[in-house]
Amino acid sequence: MSGELVLYTNPMSRGRTARWMLEEVGAPYCTELIHYGTTIKQPAYLAVNPMGKVPALRHGDTVVTETAAICTYLADAFPEAELAPPLDRRGPYYRWLFFAAGPLEAAITNTALQLEPPDDKRSMVGYGSFAQVLDVLEAEVSARPYLADARFTAADLYVGAQLGWGMHFGIVEKRQAFLDYWGRVGKRPAQRRAKELDDALADADAV
Structure with missing residues (x-):
């Protein structure tokens, strides 16, 4: 192009x-x-x-x-x-890119603004709870070095940027798995x- x-x-x-x-x-x-x-x-x-x-x-x-x-x-x-896997391996790549653009960013924003959905309305916000979002992401970054392939992709860049920002401002918990993941992706040249x-x-x- x-x-x-x-x-x-x-x-x-x-x-x-x-x-x-x-x-x-x-x-x-x-x-x-x-x-x-x-x-x-x-x-x-x-x-x-x-x-x-x-x-x-x-x-x-x-x-x-x-x-x-x-x-x-x-x-x-x-x-x-x-920065993208081959097309036949893009399922996780798209999943985590848009997980970060949707549930993760919404949960971070609402938490920063101290907006907590009532228990009976959690299904409406698309992410359930902030804790659930972080638990799901923690399990994923703990299981493998990178989210969508054996190497760094745009999914890691976008998710890493969200986590790095959130931890920097004290919104995202500094869980060891997040610190380790940010250490891998956030130190790239x-x-x-x-x-x-x-x-x-x-x-x-x-x-």
Whole structure:
């Protein structure tokens, strides 16, 4: 696939995960800094993402929003990076990507906001309970080094980013299995490069 890659992001956003994915892919890309309260709600950016949120990715004429979708798209658009398993082994890959985008993120957000569904309404929230979500994920990352294949994939990047963020802010329990898993995926060179780029962008934007 061809076309310029543009990441629309803010360093204080989920755009950090999208940048990490871009660094794993290794293709050249440009960064468009989107400011909260100003450019994020202006017509030029709303034409990219009518939700008025970041990140978003433009690849030639293709626009992708939602962080999990960006990660999935990039893995497919750049197969040489080997960030997705072969198609006949993608069941766990899709499962954990969208488990993190759905139940895990919803549970983390609700917990951070101190929103607890009543016992008789738990089936409506899609994840049951935060403890159940963490227990299921703990069992999975304890059973094997990586979630969807014998090697690191975009599923590990997205799940790892969620866990790393949640533990950093004290929302996700620092269970040993999570610490070990984050130790495997969070020390990758691409993650470090992405963090340095976003930290520098945040510092420059604060001046």
